[in-house]
Amino acid sequence: MGAMPADHQGPAGATDVAPRSTTAANVAAANAAVKNDYDSFAEGYTAENETNLINAHYTRPAVLDLAGDVTGRRVLDAGCGAGATAAALRDRGAVVAGFDRSTKMVELARRRLGDDVDLRVADIAAPLPYPDAAFDDVVASLVLHYLEDWSAPLAELRRVLKPGGRLIVVVNHPVMLKMQHPEADYFAISKWSAEDTFGGQQAVLTFWHRPLHAMTDAFTAAGFRTSVISEPHPSPDARELFPEELAKFPSGAFMCFLFFVLEAV
Numbered sequence: 001m002g003a004m005p006a007d008h009q010g011p012a013g014a015t016d017v018a019p020r021s022t023t024a025a026n027v028a029a030a031n032a033a034v035k036n037d038y039d040s041f042a043e044g045y046t047a048e049n050e051t052n053l054i055n056a057h058y059t060r061p062a063v064l065d066l067a068g069d070v071t072g073r074r075v076l077d078a079g080c081g082a083g084a085t086a087a088a089l090r091d092r093g094a095v096v097a098g099f100d101r102s103t104k105m106v107e108l109a110r111r112r113l114g115d116d117v118d119l120r121v122a123d124i125a126a127p128l129p130y131p132d133a134a135f136d137d138v139v140a141s142l143v144l145h146y147l148e149d150w151s152a153p154l155a156e157l158r159r160v161l162k163p164g165g166r167l168i169v170v171v172n173h174p175v176m177l178k179m180q181h182p183e184a185d186y187f188a189i190s191k192w193s194a195e196d197t198f199g200g201q202q203a204v205l206t207f208w209h210r211p212l213h214a215m216t217d218a219f220t221a222a223g224f225r226t227s228v229i230s231e232p233h234p235s236p237d238a239r240e241l242f243p244e245e246l247a248k249f250p251s252g253a254f255m256c257f258l259f260f261v262l263e264a265v
Contacts, residue, residue: 036146036204036205036206037203038081038100038101038102038104038105039102039103039104039105040201040203041198041199041201041203042082042102042104042105042108043104043108043199044198044199044200044201045198045199045203046081046082046105046108047199048198048199049081049082049084050084053234053238053241053242053245053246054256055084056084057234057235057237057238057241057242058232058234058235058238058256058257059141059142059170059257060084060085060088060141061234061235062170062230062232062259063085063139063141063168063170063259064085064088064089064092065232066168066228066230066259066261067089067092067137067139067166067168069092069093070089070092070093070094070137071092071093071094072093072094072095073093073094073095073136073137074094074095074097074134074135074136074137075089075094075095075096075097075135075136075137075138075139076096076097076098076099076130076134076135076137076138076139076160077089077096077097077098077099077138077139077141078098078099078124078138078139078140078143078157079099079100079101079124079140079141079142079143080098080099080100080105080106080109080119081100081102081105081108081109082105082108082109082112083098083108083109083110083112083113083117083119084112085139085141086098086109086113086117087112087113089139090113090117094137096113096117097117097118097119097120097130097135098113098117098118098119098120099119099120099121099122099124099128099129100119100121100122101121101122101123101124102121103121106119106120106121124140124143124144124147124153124156124157125147125149125152125153127156128156128157128159128160130160131160132159132160133159133160133161133162133163133165134160135160135161135162135165136161136162136165136166137161137165137166137167137168138157138160138161138165138166138167138168139168140157140167140168140169140170141168141169141170142170142171142172142257144169144171145171145172145207145208145209146206146207146208147208148189148191148208150210150215150218150222151218151221151222154218154219154221154222154224155222155223157222158222158223158224158264161264162264163264163265164263164264164265165263165264166227166261166262166263166264167224167260167261167262167263167264168259168260168261168262169219169259169260169262170257170258170259170260171215171257171258171260172207172209172257172258173231173255173256173257173258174186174209174210174211174212174215174258175255176255176256177190177192177209179255184209186211187211188209189208189209189210189211189214190208190209191206191207191208191209192206192207192209193205193206193207194207212258215258215260219260219262223264223265224262224263224264224265225262225263225265226260226261226262226263227261227262227263228259228260228261229258229259229260230258230259230260230261231253231255231258231259232253232259233252233253234246234252234254239252
């Protein structure tokens with residue numbers, strides 16, 4: 001994604017890194033690799049994302065800021081990865097549960113969170129193993145952009161939320177594809193792939209681009225009202241910790257992800 005700093009979290013139930021555009025030189029390798037196979041690079045990915053800019057000092061702080069006071073609230077982390085966001089929410093008083101499609105990521109989350117947290121292997125693209133209205137909030141951070149069809153996943157997330165509950169969504173910013181590939185059709189829902197390496201393991205990440213109106217239309221159709229659209233700054237300490245990366249962005253903000261807070265109506 002051009003000059004964007006590198007790294008992030010979550011496929012249809014897993015976790016990942018900010019994409020670096022696949023070039024002609026690595027197309028063959030990308031096609032040969034298993035796409036979005038988080039089990040194969042879970043350890044390396046998790047180690048990188050504990051302290052990096054995009055996860056630790058941008059995405060997670062922004063999600064926690066949008067969540068606000070979660071004391072006593074039941075919160076589901078959809079695509080929980082190794083459990084960093086769930087742990088932060090629990091530290092702030094939430095009663096957390098989480099799921100991920102990657103068995104290895106759920107194992108890592110159990111190491112972090114212990115056996116008293118409800119963690120499950122499940123796919124956001126399938127019916128979820130929770131009763132209706134089970135949660136006050138759901139966090140779906142860097143998950144939905146792995147899916148071509150949002151209707152069934154959003155319907156399931158709406159089902160497990162109480163009326164008036166909140167869904168916090170983080171996805172690839174829709175302008176990034178156009179910035180990286182000027183010839184691309186911004187208004188088309190389209191698939192694209194990127195390649196990266198975690199702990200020496202090659203990873204191919206495959207995403208679905210959709211324009212902003214397609215996102216908000218999908219939210220409305222699933223029974224959500226959009227209350228916040230955010231393009232946040234990184235955490236206050238990020239500029240000191242990552243001076244070279246952030247020197248490129250004098251305003252303090254950079255184009256990376258788009259954050260939503262949705263209300264179940």
